[in-house]
Amino acid sequence: MLIYKIVPRAEWENVTEAYQGSAHDRADGFLHFSTRAQLPDTLKRHYAGQGDLLLVAVKAQTLGDALKWELAPKRGEDFPHLYAALPKDKVHSVQPLNQGADGEYLLPPE
Numbered sequence: 001m002l003i004y005k006i007v008p009r010a011e012w013e014n015v016t017e018a019y020q021g022s023a024h025d026r027a028d029g030f031l032h033f034s035t036r037a038q039l040p041d042t043l044k045r046h047y048a049g050q051g052d053l054l055l056v057a058v059k060a061q062t063l064g065d066a067l068k069w070e071l072a073p074k075r076g077e078d079f080p081h082l083y084a085a086l087p088k089d090k091v092h093s094v095q096p097l098n099q100g101a102d103g104e105y106l107l108p109p110e
Contacts, residue, residue, distance in 0.1 A: 006042065006047055008053055032081060035080070
């Protein structure tokens with residue numbers, strides 16, 4: 001199963017061996033991921049109007065015990081949270097997140 005991390009391109013380009021997370025991730029103590037089905041709502045809630053974003057895909061099973069599925073009370077569903085940095089060698093793919101004319105994010109094919 002693939003899980004996804006949304007990362008500004010400028011942040012990702014500075015990663016050498018492992019992504020430490022955004023300021024929000026570091027404040028929470030884990031990296032926030034989403035499933036494919038959760039991405040549209042995550043993008044609307046947390047990334048509206050932002051450009052130059054990347055969609056980083058990772059095979060969940062490669063992350064071991066540092067990956068926890070936890071309930072997000074405001075959304076009423078479990079989200080994948082990584083309690084460690086994300087090693088670049090665990091990344092399955094990195095794709096740009098483009099926006100349509102209406103400003104909605106267009107998810108790349110799986």
